[in-house]
Amino acid sequence: MKNLKNYLTLSVCTLALAACSKNEDNPVANNLELQFNNTFKEQTIVLGGANASSATKNTSAQGQVHHFSELKYVLSNIRLIKADGGEIPYNINDLDKGATVIDQAKASTLRYVLSNVPAGAYKQLKFGLGVKTELNTLDQLRFPAFYNTAGANDTKMMWEWGTGYRFTKIEGFYDTDSKPLSIHTGSTVAGSEGNQTQGVDAYREITLDLATQAQVGATAPRITIKADFDKLLSGKTNTITLSTGTSQSDNATPNIHTAVQMLKFVDNLGGNGVNDLSGIFSVSQVEN
Amino acid sequence: MMTAIILFCSCEKQEEEGTFQFDNPELAFELPAGFPALNNAFYANKPTQYAVELGERLFNEPKFSGNNTISCGSCHNPNHAFADNKPRAIGINDRVGLRNTPPIQNMAFMQFYNWDGNILELEKQPLVPIITHEEMNSSILEVIAKLEQVPAYRDLFWKAFGDPEITPERIYRSIAQYEYTLVSANSKYDRIKRQEGEQFTETEAEGYRLFQQKCASCHATELFTDQSFRNVGFPANSDTQEAGRARVTGLPADYMQFRVPSLRNIVYTAPYGSFGQFATLRDVLDYFDKGVSDAANLDPLLKANGNRIPLNENEKEAILSFLETLSDEEFVGQ
Structure with missing residues (x-):
């Protein structure tokens, strides 16, 4: 009896070994890398203070020159669509493993590596700009890593009063006299089903087709995504003129710290969810 | 083998103790005549004897702030109907908040909290001051780590929730329960x-x-x-x-x-x-x-x-x- 058990164990081990060696030739999974290039049109953005000559300047459709000193946004809910239409979710309900803060000031954050992606050909990429409502609760116990990243002093991607994350944080300057601009977006949705609900949802779903399919397997592909911040003011949905003041019609700075007027910017950044599902994002290259 | 038996025994004993001790009666809650309907959230978190006791202690706990100086009660002073006398709230390191401290009274009957009604359920509110830079400037795990160092909380959480674990939810729920009991209808x-x-x-x-x-x-x-x-x-x-x-x-x-x-x-x-x-x-x-x-x-x-x-x-x-x-x-x- 004991011998039989040993033989069985041995054969299971052999089988496992065989499976392993097969994997090495043709892996069942590999990495997939997302590389973000934040631009004004074709030019990669260089951040800078009010009078920094090195900062990348852009001019809006309405003729307002502007540049950024800070540029951050949150990415989550990443899904990969296989050539046959099957959807592979990437840790979509785990902000620690499936969400990140893209920060133009930190080069390492511009590259986000998805690990253990099932082998196959992928034709489409979907992700969320921001955090979907059900996870947007500043739950430190559940997602301590993302909470700490977003809340760090040099990041400040939390909207405390809304107990949610900031989805976008842009600081910069506009017009020839370099007036400050400050545009923060985030959701203010509150209330549970069956009770009263309120607030605006600033989360946006992005869908990007891959002209060249990404082949995950023996190779780990890299998808370069362009985020064109020219569209912040001159977007597919809204053409925005910045104006400074404290009345509700003013929108430059720092009034977009509330839900007022925020959706104009949100729709330009992340699409309006109706006829624009990509906002500022496009795929510039797939390297296999 | 001996160790296993000892472990087994001690486990059983603890369980018995736990079951035996947990008795946390719901408190009577009187609806003053003519007051509006209760917030729905109240029904899911009705005040109980020990959670209210715990909530009151947490409400006055300065360990909620990053430097152990500010409790909920620092701004919500009972002598001012749980508000204060400052134009705008003053939090940690004398930082000035955005708005006037709202009084805490008759909360169970309110459908919106704060001056802009951003909070709809009282249980969702306690986290806000804890993490806000101008108020307590801390985080819930930092607070829990400090509370775990205080032996009295072990007993209080046990009495209120049946075991001594300190969780964010339990903190929020017990503070809300305490606040629900702050009914003012005797003028x-x-x-x-x-x-x-x-x-x-x-x-x-x-x-x-x-x-x-x-x-x-x-x-x-x-x-x-x-x-x-x-x-x-x-x-x-x-x-x-x-x-x-x-x-x-x-x-x-x-x-x-x-x-x-x-x-x-x-x-x-x-x-x-x-x-x-x-x-x-x-x-x-x-x-x-x-x-x-x-x-x-x-x-x-x-x-x-x-x-x-x-x-x-x-x-x-x-x-x-x-x-x-x-x-x-x-x-x-x-």
Whole structure:
């Protein structure tokens, strides 16, 4: 009896070994890398203070020159669509493993590596700009890593009063006299089903087709995504003129710290969810 | 093998102890006559003897702040109907908040919390001050780590929830339960309404009559607020984070609208206005009398009256003396 058990164990081990060696030739999974290039049109953005000559300047459709000193946004809910239409979710309900803060000031954050992606050909990429409502609760116990990243002093991607994350944080300057601009977006949705609900949802779903399919397997592909911040003011949905003041019609700075007027910017950044599902994002290259 | 037996025994013993000790009775909760309906969240978190006890202790726990100096009670002072006397709230390291501290009273009957109603369930509120830079500047795990060092909390959590684990949810729920018990309905006004033998003075009675005529359309129900949001043309807070109710809804129509405040215990909560624009209640009445700032979304009732509530000096005196009858001395510990 004991011998039989040993033989069985041995054969299971052999089988496992065989499976392993097969994997090495043709892996069942590999990495997939997302590389973000934040631009004004074709030019990669260089951040800078009010009078920094090195900062990348852009001019809006309405003729307002502007540049950024800070540029951050949150990415989550990443899904990969296989050539046959099957959807592979990437840790979509785990902000620690499936969400990140893209920060133009930190080069390492511009590259986000998805690990253990099932082998196959992928034709489409979907992700969320921001955090979907059900996870947007500043739950430190559940997602301590993302909470700490977003809340760090040099990041400040939390909207405390809304107990949610900031989805976008842009600081910069506009017009020839370099007036400050400050545009923060985030959701203010509150209330549970069956009770009263309120607030605006600033989360946006992005869908990007891959002209060249990404082949995950023996190779780990890299998808370069362009985020064109020219569209912040001159977007597919809204053409925005910045104006400074404290009345509700003013929108430059720092009034977009509330839900007022925020959706104009949100729709330009992340699409309006109706006829624009990509906002500022496009795929510039797939390297296999 | 011996170890296993010992472990087994000790496990069983603990379980028995746990089951035996956990008895946390629900507290009786009286609905004062004429008060509006309870918030639905109340039914899912009804006050219990030990969670309320725990909640009260947590409410007064300075370990909630990053440097152990600020508790909920630092701003929500019982002697001021759980508000304070500062124009804007002062938090950790004397940092100044955006708005005037709201009183905490009759919370179970409110459908919106804070001046812009951003919170709909009381259990969702305690995290906000904990993490806000100008208030406590901490985090819930930092708070829990500190509480775990205090042996008394082990017992309190055990009694309240059946085991000693300190979780964010338990903190939020016990603080909310304590706050639900802060019901103020024993003012002179209440005693007169209940016909317990007291009477309004002549001036108070005149004030009550004027109040019903000029104030009660917004300060309605026995809570003295209809819980609506209105722009009454008060001097605006120019802080860039302020948009009133629109901060939450994003709607232009809600710009600089604030929740109509309850007038219960109003004499204890000076200064007045969303960021303490008015030092006294008389200042508020003077302002309404002279005329408020115009706005596209100024309250229709004010618009219909030429942007003001005309009041002569005698009328103001009368209204002020009526407002004093809304003071619940027992509630504020005086």
